[in-house]
Amino acid sequence: MFTYNTLKKILFLFQPETAHHLGEYGLRVLPNCRILNNYMVKKNFVMSPKLTQEVFGIEFKNPVGLAAGFDKNATMIKSMPALGFGFTEIGTMTPRAQDGNPKPRMFRYPEQKSVQNAMGFNNEGSAKVLENLKKVYPFTIPVGANIGKNKTTPEKHALLDYKALIRKFKDTSDYLVINISSPNTPNLRDLQNEKFINELFGMAKELTDKPIFLKIAPDMEVDVAIELCNTAVNAGAAGIIATNTTIDYSLVPNCQDFGGLSGECLKEKSRDLFAEIAKELYGKTVLISVGGISTGEEAYKRLKLGATLVQAYSGLVFEGPSMVRKINEEILELMQKDGFNSISEVIGSDLK
Numbered sequence: 001m002f003t004y005n006t007l008k009k010i011l012f013l014f015q016p017e018t019a020h021h022l023g024e025y026g027l028r029v030l031p032n033c034r035i036l037n038n039y040m041v042k043k044n045f046v047m048s049p050k051l052t053q054e055v056f057g058i059e060f061k062n063p064v065g066l067a068a069g070f071d072k073n074a075t076m077i078k079s080m081p082a083l084g085f086g087f088t089e090i091g092t093m094t095p096r097a098q099d100g101n102p103k104p105r106m107f108r109y110p111e112q113k114s115v116q117n118a119m120g121f122n123n124e125g126s127a128k129v130l131e132n133l134k135k136v137y138p139f140t141i142p143v144g145a146n147i148g149k150n151k152t153t154p155e156k157h158a159l160l161d162y163k164a165l166i167r168k169f170k171d172t173s174d175y176l177v178i179n180i181s182s183p184n185t186p187n188l189r190d191l192q193n194e195k196f197i198n199e200l201f202g203m204a205k206e207l208t209d210k211p212i213f214l215k216i217a218p219d220m221e222v223d224v225a226i227e228l229c230n231t232a233v234n235a236g237a238a239g240i241i242a243t244n245t246t247i248d249y250s251l252v253p254n255c256q257d258f259g260g261l262s263g264e265c266l267k268e269k270s271r272d273l274f275a276e277i278a279k280e281l282y283g284k285t286v287l288i289s290v291g292g293i294s295t296g297e298e299a300y301k302r303l304k305l306g307a308t309l310v311q312a313y314s315g316l317v318f319e320g321p322s323m324v325r326k327i328n329e330e331i332l333e334l335m336q337k338d339g340f341n342s343i344s345e346v347i348g349s350d351l352k
Contacts, residue, residue, distance in 0.1 A: 004320030016106040016115070016317075024071075027079040037082050044084035044321065046328035050335060051086075051343050055286060055308055056211045056238065058142050058174050062086035062328050063343060064299060067290045067311035068146035068177065068215075072123045074132040077139055084324030089311065090133070091146030092179045095164050097125030098150060101184060105259065108317065112252050113294070114266070115314045117245065118259030120184040121148050126168050137172045145173035146215070151185050158191055163203055170208040178204075178237075181217035181244040183260045189217055194231045201235035211238035211286070218243035218269050218291060222276045229277055239286030241311070242277055243270045246291075263314035267292025271302065278306030282348050294319055296330020303331070303343070304350040 011019040030037050051062040065087035066080060072091060080088040100122025107116040123129065137143055147169065149161035162178060169176060178200060180191040197214070204212050214232040216225060229240045245260025252265050270291025278287055289307035293299050294315025302310050315323055331343075340346050 004322065008318075008320065012108070012110070015104060016108050017103065020106070024076060027076040027083075030082060031078040037079070040082035040321065044325040045081050046084060046325055046332070048328075048332060050332060050341065051328060053308070053343055056175065060086050060142060060309065062324075063303065063307075063309045063331070064324050064327050065089060065142075065144075065288075065309055065311045067313040068092055068144075068179070069117070069119070070313050070316070072129075074129050074136075077133075077136045077143060081141060083316075083321050084328065085141065086328075087142040087144065087174075087309070089144035089146050089177065090129070090173075091123070091177070092121050092148040092182065093123050093126050093129045093145065093165065093169070094121050094148055094150045095126050095153075095161050096150050097128065098122060098152075107256055107259075109252050109255065109263075109265070110318070112263065112265050113315070113318045114252055114261055114263035115317060116252070116256055116259045116261050118184050118256070120151065121182065126165055130168055130172060133169075133172045138174075142174040144175045144177055144213075145169040146177040146179050148179040148182065148185065149188065149191075155187055155190060158196070159199055159203060162200060163207070166204055166207050166212070170210045173210070175211040175213060175238070176204075176208075177213045177215050177241060179215050179244075181215050183217070183245060183247045192217065192220070192228055194228065197228065197231050198235045201232060201237050205236040213237060213239045213241050213286075213288065215241040215244055218246045218266065218273050219248060220273075222273065225273060226277060226280045229281055233281065233285045237285070239288060239308075240277060240281065241288040241290060242274045243291045246270075262291065263318070264292055264294065267298060271298075271305070274302065274307065275305050278348070278351065282306035282351050294323060294327075296327045296334065299327050300331050300334045300346070303346045304348070306348040306351055308347055 101120035290311035
């Protein structure tokens with residue numbers, strides 16, 4: 001019987017970025033294979049009223065979404081239900097197309113079930129991504145748009161990049177995400193400061209009433225992260241996504257000394273920072289947790305800590321297309337064990 005473990009052995013013979021392109025090709029053509037696509041949707045998309053919730057007037061059939069970085073150019077949206085995702089986030093897109101950083105720029109660490117990437121916002125540019133997006137939006141699951149500045153845009157002009165991107169994607173996405181936390185664009189993380197955050201969300205409020213999230217890095221001190229999140233929420237952010245990849249290279253032996261680490265190695269670091277942020281902001285804003293989530297047990301922990309939604313990406317590399325189904329099924333099992341009848345009862349239960 002052909003399983004993902006068999007396919008994984010084949011994919012792991014290729015460089016990680018090449019394997020990603022092969023996977024992307026498969027997911028781009030999957031909707032054209034209607035019988036296979038429908039089979040995968042039926043198999044992997046968990047439907048239960050216990051998992052369904054409404055956030056910002058948008059229905060989420062389940063709480064597990066695809067994190068940004070996988071579908072940079074909005075070419076795989078139609079295949080996300082076949083992988084079981086309750087929502088998806090495209091990007092990161094920049095105003096102008098860019099190639100990203102020199103190759104090789106993606107690395108696997110199978111023993112740690114972790115990935116390291118130094119992609120550098122490689123994408124086809126906002127005009128092309130918008131063209132792709134308009135072919136499918138609105139879609140059967142919510143679609144978020146993750147946006148970032150071009151590498152060549154000076155810090156003093158960064159606001160103009162985000163302004164252009166918000167204008168471009170506000171009508172073709174269900175929510176937007178400001179990415180100033182990637183470690184792969186020089187000096188991008190320097191924008192994680194109160195002055196820029198206030199200017200950014202002040203500007204954004206004038207452009208759209210669409211929910212806009214701030215995605216933060218896991219490498220800040222807790223008090224700095226909380227202060228930054230409070231600033232963002234007070235300035236108009238609809239919520240916080242925590243966290244992006246980490247530059248704590250001590251987490252994986254003999255890893256590269258550049259790029260961001262994600263996957264299992266990030267789990268505790270991301271969870272710990274999220275927990276501290278949630279203690280401060282749960283009930284005041286919408287929180288999304290991402291980083292090292294590949295099991296229902298871990299997703300359930302994040303929900304109980306205060307996450308309304310969770311996201312996954314790197315786990316797909318090691319667990320395959322059944323991962324999200326297993327996460328949602330395990331969440332339902334844990335809910336039944338704890339006596340919860342709806343996901344809204346789970347969210348923040350550790351803080352009540």
